[in-house]
Amino acid sequence: MFDHNRLNRIETWMDAYVADRKFAGCSVLIQSDRAEIFHKASGLRNLAASTPFQRDTIVRLYSMTKPVTSMVLMMLVEEGLVHLDAPLDAFVPEFKDAHALIPDAVSLDQTTPCATPTLHQLLTHTSGISYAFNPGLVPQALDEQKIFFAPVQGTLADMSVQLSSLPLAFQPGSRWEYSLGIDVIGRVIEVITGQSLDRVFQERIFDPLGMRDTGFAIPDASLDRFANLYTPLAGNAMDLNASSTGGDPLRLADDAEGSQLRRTTLFSGGGGLVGTLDDFMAFAECLHSGQAADGTRLISPATLDFMMQNHLAGDIASMGPSSFAEQPMEGMGFGIGGAVVLDAARSRTPGNIGDFSWGGMASTFFWIDRVRGFSVVFLTQLSPSSTYPARPQLKALVHGALA
Numbered sequence: 001m002f003d004h005n006r007l008n009r010i011e012t013w014m015d016a017y018v019a020d021r022k023f024a025g026c027s028v029l030i031q032s033d034r035a036e037i038f039h040k041a042s043g044l045r046n047l048a049a050s051t052p053f054q055r056d057t058i059v060r061l062y063s064m065t066k067p068v069t070s071m072v073l074m075m076l077v078e079e080g081l082v083h084l085d086a087p088l089d090a091f092v093p094e095f096k097d098a099h100a101l102i103p104d105a106v107s108l109d110q111t112t113p114c115a116t117p118t119l120h121q122l123l124t125h126t127s128g129i130s131y132a133f134n135p136g137l138v139p140q141a142l143d144e145q146k147i148f149f150a151p152v153q154g155t156l157a158d159m160s161v162q163l164s165s166l167p168l169a170f171q172p173g174s175r176w177e178y179s180l181g182i183d184v185i186g187r188v189i190e191v192i193t194g195q196s197l198d199r200v201f202q203e204r205i206f207d208p209l210g211m212r213d214t215g216f217a218i219p220d221a222s223l224d225r226f227a228n229l230y231t232p233l234a235g236n237a238m239d240l241n242a243s244s245t246g247g248d249p250l251r252l253a254d255d256a257e258g259s260q261l262r263r264t265t266l267f268s269g270g271g272g273l274v275g276t277l278d279d280f281m282a283f284a285e286c287l288h289s290g291q292a293a294d295g296t297r298l299i300s301p302a303t304l305d306f307m308m309q310n311h312l313a314g315d316i317a318s319m320g321p322s323s324f325a326e327q328p329m330e331g332m333g334f335g336i337g338g339a340v341v342l343d344a345a346r347s348r349t350p351g352n353i354g355d356f357s358w359g360g361m362a363s364t365f366f367w368i369d370r371v372r373g374f375s376v377v378f379l380t381q382l383s384p385s386s387t388y389p390a391r392p393q394l395k396a397l398v399h400g401a402l403a
Contacts, residue, residue: 001032001037001372001374001402002037002401003403004401006400006401007030007037009400010028010040010394010397010398010401013393013394014026014043015042017042017043017390018042018043021249022249022382022387022390023043023363023380023382024043024045024046024047024053024250024380024382025041025043025052025053025057025227025380025381026042026053026378026379026380027039027040027042027053027055027277027379028377028379028394029055029277029278029281029377030374030375030398031284031285031374031375032373032374032375033285033288034285034293037374039055039277041054041057045057045226045227045228045381046228046255046256047230048228053227054225055276055277055278056213056225056277057226057227057276058213058218058222058225058226058227058274058275058276059226059274059275059276059362059364059380059381060227060229060254060261060274060360060361061214061271061275061280061360061362062271062273062360063271063326063358063359063360064273064280064360064364064365064366065182065268065270065271065272065273065360066182066271066337066358067283067337067338068201068269068273068283068337069182069185069186069189069270069337070123070182070336070337070338071299071307072200072201072204072205073119073123073185073189073336074299074303074306074307074336075204075299076192078299078303081192082192083119084118084119084123085118086119087115087116087118088117089116091188091191092160092164092184092188092191094161095116095117095164096116097113098114098116098168099111099113099114099168100112100168100169100171100172101138101169101170105137107137108138108141108167111167114128114172115171115172116172117129117168117172117181119188120311121172121181122179122181122185122188123181123182123185123337124176124181124311124312124334125176125178126173126174126175126177126312127181128169128175128177129169129179129181129184130178130179130180131177131178132148133238133239134169134178134321138166138167138169141166142166145162147159147162147180149180149183149266149268149270149271150260151217151260151263151268152260152265152266153266154265155265156183156186156187156196156266156267156268156269157187157190158266160183160184163180163184175319175320176319176320176334177320178326180270181270182269182337183268183271184269185269186268186270187269197216198215201215201267204298205283205298206279208298209283209286209292210279210282210293211275211279211283212279213276214273214274214275214280215273215274216261216264216268216272216273216274217261217264218259218262218274223257224256225276226261226274228252228381229253229255229381229382230252230381230382231253231383231384232245232246232382233245233246233384234251237254237384238384239384250382253383261274271360271361281375284366284368284375284376286298287356287375288368289301289304290304307335307337308335308336308338308354308356308370309333309335309340310333310335310340310342311333311334311336312333312334314333315330315332315333315342315343316329316330316339317329317330317332326358326359326360326365327339327357327358327359328347328348328392330346330348331345331348337358338356338358339358340355340356341354341355341357348392349395349396351367351395352369352371352372354371355367355368355370356370359385359391361385362380362381362382362383362385363380363381363382363383363385363387363391364379364380365377365378365385365390365391366378376394378390378391378394
């Protein structure tokens, strides 16, 4: 399937990113049917201590949490415990009597009644919920009220109720906007199961797949493997609208010792997980068949196929504003928890129709190629992920090595 001489271009590319101080360190793994095709690690996980970025380095996965949460919800759908057209207020009552901003609103009180978002709309970012880094009145309010679903912001239940106090940015189903919707899905999972989200993930995903280093908090015993987070920005590493960069392209934004992830109380289904290269590859490989390596079935292949179809009326660009997402918008659809290639040419990145992918704010990325049957996981720790075009470059390198 692959020309291994051409795969070695990936190593050269990674080393160049490290040498140019774009990434402190990074790693990549390619597998097909759980057989390793290629692995490389380069650079450092901690610049000050000169400790290497290794295969077992633990990173902040951020939004690569979303496909995990989405798959768990679909497992509950399979069990007949919930359906995707269920209204959100059936699980979070505070979302009853929803209101959305009117078009061209100039204040938060300019709203009109609307339907309560459905679980399907939350999963596909069409609910009217937003993110603080998007443009607009609702994102501005999210930022001012610090509605971030951060590790130490109380509980998932608390933050979901706080979010319900704001209007929706638009009528549910009318647009696509990257959002906190899958964080709220995490709360829905808690209500349905009667368990905390971390316990649900442990029992349903991590234990069956052998993901021993993945969770919502970093234990003390693993702290020496936890990578630092860096940013080229002069201020907040999560401020996507910042134009001011610092003098150091690798300014420390969050270190292992002082990270909030050491004392997590809120289990963010949209961005809370930490994990390793091999752990996330176990999840990515499960997306092909629905099974663990030992044959344990987690989810039906038919349900996975449903998840990885485009659930939008067109591509993301046809429904979305020009705001941030972890993927291109043109030629890309959106399924349940991840992006789907509809037209590789329009996305301007080599790929196959049906490729399923997502990334995280710290420039992490994964995709599964459903045509050729392989998976790729790339980890690093630089925020924001829009800083460099590493993702399309990596996809081009991998496709350039296909025999």
